[in-house]
Amino acid sequence: MNTTKLPEKIAEFAAINNVPDAEIARVIAVHKERYVVQNDNAVFKAEITGNIRYTAQSSADFPTVGDWVRFTKMDDENAIILELFPRFSLLERQAVGKHGEIQLIASNVDVAFIVQSVGHDFNLNRLERYLAACNAGNINAVMVLSKTDLIPESECKELISEVNKRIKNIKTIALSNESEQGLDLLRNELKSYKTYCFLGSSGVGKSTIINHLLNREIMETQSISESTNKGRHTTSHRELFVLENKSVVIDTPGMRELGITDSSEALEVTFDDISELAQDCKFSDCTHNNEAGCAVIEAVESGELSEEAYENYMKLKREQEHFSSTVYEKRQRDKEFGKMIKSVLKEKKQSKPR
Numbered sequence: 001m002n003t004t005k006l007p008e009k010i011a012e013f014a015a016i017n018n019v020p021d022a023e024i025a026r027v028i029a030v031h032k033e034r035y036v037v038q039n040d041n042a043v044f045k046a047e048i049t050g051n052i053r054y055t056a057q058s059s060a061d062f063p064t065v066g067d068w069v070r071f072t073k074m075d076d077e078n079a080i081i082l083e084l085f086p087r088f089s090l091l092e093r094q095a096v097g098k099h100g101e102i103q104l105i106a107s108n109v110d111v112a113f114i115v116q117s118v119g120h121d122f123n124l125n126r127l128e129r130y131l132a133a134c135n136a137g138n139i140n141a142v143m144v145l146s147k148t149d150l151i152p153e154s155e156c157k158e159l160i161s162e163v164n165k166r167i168k169n170i171k172t173i174a175l176s177n178e179s180e181q182g183l184d185l186l187r188n189e190l191k192s193y194k195t196y197c198f199l200g201s202s203g204v205g206k207s208t209i210i211n212h213l214l215n216r217e218i219m220e221t222q223s224i225s226e227s228t229n230k231g232r233h234t235t236s237h238r239e240l241f242v243l244e245n246k247s248v249v250i251d252t253p254g255m256r257e258l259g260i261t262d263s264s265e266a267l268e269v270t271f272d273d274i275s276e277l278a279q280d281c282k283f284s285d286c287t288h289n290n291e292a293g294c295a296v297i298e299a300v301e302s303g304e305l306s307e308e309a310y311e312n313y314m315k316l317k318r319e320q321e322h323f324s325s326t327v328y329e330k331r332q333r334d335k336e337f338g339k340m341i342k343s344v345l346k347e348k349k350q351s352k353p354r
Helices: 008-016 050-055 124-136 153-166 183-189 206-214 264-270 272-278 295-302 307-351
Strands: 024-031 034-038 043-048 068-073 078-084 090-094 102-107 111-117 140-146 171-174 195-199 239-242 248-251
Touching (some): 024 043, 034 078, 043 068, 102 195, 124 140, 124 153, 124 264, 140 153, 183 206, 195 206, 264 272, 264 307, 272 295, 295 307
Parallel strands (some): 111 140, 111 195, 195 248
Antiparallel strands (some): 024 034, 024 239, 034 043, 239 248
């Protein structure tokens, strides 16, 4: 893995903090709390220091795939991660089943390829959800419409037209996983030393695409189940690969749930047409629910704004607000618990006989 050309912000951090090249590596795989890091010369199994573990405020303080780190070798196979470099982008979601907590997906990603296959998986609401997550993480996005060999070309063009009508300024690449038609267009997007990740549900062809890009079968693949119309799980963890042109790709597990976190700005960017309409609302604090003089509702009623897009925006907005309030409540509980512990310790200290 050639990592000598570090991203500009990473290189600046290393220079300011006098971190030598020999101590810089990148996290290429995560298996629970076990990590795999790689530098220019070798791959190491790695663990984090106790300091990282015990000072972590949340899961965001632990390494994830794509992180640049300072490390030290223990031997030819094992290493210790000493420090995480600041991230210039971060893809995350609500942790499934854990209210108010996030799960990291990948960091330091330049572009995310959002993969949807033709047929049942094609879903504009889900596409907007992925876009919101990318915008929240400072990541550019490109849509990949996969498995186009399963439908006539005319239907493929209709699907792309639906995307362009609903979502402005997103590049779409149509790709056949069988004939590889469109693969060259995807390859042209991959620039040396840039990092790309593939997002999408299970069974949409992410791993097959990466196998094509790597020119070898390295990722296990499975098709969508015909009986359930749901993708079978293939990739079970996040992993990073380097292509021949030194571009980097990250595969991610299929995600049926991608809960939005607490970035309201990301929704405004994702639904920029709604943001523009909102400037003409009668009230500056308009919630776009049922207020008189709401320009957004008027646009839906007149057909200027898609009702589906409006409903999806409101759904994601409620989800974002609920997550934010849950995080606040959790912080307040932790704060009160901390005060209680300090109070108990103080009382014990005062009650000790002198």
